[in-house]
Amino acid sequence: MLSDNHGDPGSQLADTRLPSLQALRCFEAAARLENFSRAATELHLTHGAVSRAVRLLEDELGVALFERRSQRVFLTQAGATLARAVGGGLEMMRQAVGELRTSARKGRRWVLSCEPTLLMRWLIPRWPDFQARHAALDVHLVAGGGPFSFGSGIDLAIRRDDFPWPDGYHAEPLFAEQVGPVCRPDQRASWFATHKGSAALRPGAPCLHARTRPGAWQEWATAAGQPLPGAKGQSFEHFYFSLQAAVAGLGVAIGPWQLVRDDLASGVLVAPLGFVEDGSRYCLLSPQPLHPGSPQADLLAWLRAMG
Template sequence: MGLRLPSLQALLVFEAAARHLSLTRAAAELNVTPVAVSRMVARLEDALGFRLFARTKTGLVLTDEGAKLQVAVASGFGEVSDTIEELKSHQEQGETVTLSISSGFASQWLLPRHERFHEAFPEVNLRLQVMTSRLYGPLEDADLGIRLHKPGSEHEAFCFCPEVIIAVCSPGYLAQYGPLDAPRQAGGHTLIHLEPTTHAWPDYFELAQLVNRASAKHVSYSDPGLALQAAMLGHGVLLGWLLAIAAPLNMGTVVPASKRVVETGYNYVLECRAHEPSASVRHVAQWLVDEMRAELKKVDPVLASVERVRRGEPG
């Protein structure tokens, strides 16, 4: 059987009286009468079986027992107060949701939605872990992450986007140099390479059944966001993944540079690290999936103008 403690109200009144060493000042703080404070202290002393205060000519003083109890009560109330402040601070700051994504997707798709995200989730702090390499591997400390999954993953709950490879360039570049299928310049195209990647230019030419023109110039990047920026600025033709270039295609900042695109059968899936994620994580995940579905629906007319070649991952 646990120890039966005095009521919280009695301890609260005692703490105020002990701090002020005045029934009158304690009563003013607690918004009660001095008589009520005196009665509560007397009841507490009766329940404990020892005196907490002694009356002197100069006023109240704590007994030895009262002094020890004051330290304990003040410490307990202080810890409760600190804990409440900490909890309130966390509530005001909101939950942090960490998202692991590629730099190209972050810069071209997510960041333009920054305001819309915070309108939808004012209580959520979004933290990004940006990957410059391929979207493989565990999420580690991220709550959500986009990862490439094998064929069949289109049936997963948070299937995000199919892996579709599209050669893209700026509208100005296309007007000057023509498409990959029929270049207008004798020197050929400038091919922008991304390293590492799931499919390189030789893979694309083989899968799309296009001629790999040896006269092409080459430039390489290790960061998907920078590579896409180079293509948007008219520096060459980039192999773009629909995940990162759906938004630029819809905005017209890049256009298909070939009449053929490659569907690998793989899919990008939005993974949750926890088996039972928090409500905020689930809601953020569903919002991201819904936003991407709307983006893919918008880009359908662009993809309808090209031929889709379905192939597996190159061996």
């Protein structure tokens, strides 16, 4: 006795069985792009593999899905009918998979690595706003600068593009770096001269430096078209300490706008020469592009709004 798998080829069971998903994916891409080579590139297959899959699908269905003319392909009426159905079905599958992934990720903890000074002086003061807007997301903030690996437990990272990133890292720009000399308001007259409404750094003004960003003054001078100050000043281990030294009145520091904007707003610091873009920018780095509606995309939108 034959099993149910060997039913009459003309029966309803035989008519409703589906071809392989790989064959349908090859057909859908070829139909949408009307080009087997581009379909192969999109699917990371060879032209021959896509062509064979479509040919086998045509043999299985018993109809021609494409007209092949002069190295181009055109959908037949039967092909257009199948393309609409397969395209709609694959899109429904993509949406369902995306929703499941988003749902699964909402319950996990995300680790966001951020450059230490940006973390302390910009991100943490604004973080309560993010938590209020996205209470369901559990994001753990860690301090880290320079090169890193996503394989070390980091899911996302905020970095300035002052070092090369590995191939495959996805970068979403956040904001351009703007820098300028800053000091305490009560020291402005001592360290900056004003002539006809234009301010300039006095030659003897003490300039503060940091070992973690040794080129800060040179980068500002180049971007602003100003001479590099020659006065010696104290040097600190970390960039954050040089900014705190400026707050304490020890000298003039190079202050990136995002890192000193709160001190400027409160009157703790002043920027007599304003700010100029130094050609660098901060980016949100991820191991792959961010999907719309995902927790990472929500974080990106918030970061850009805060910038």
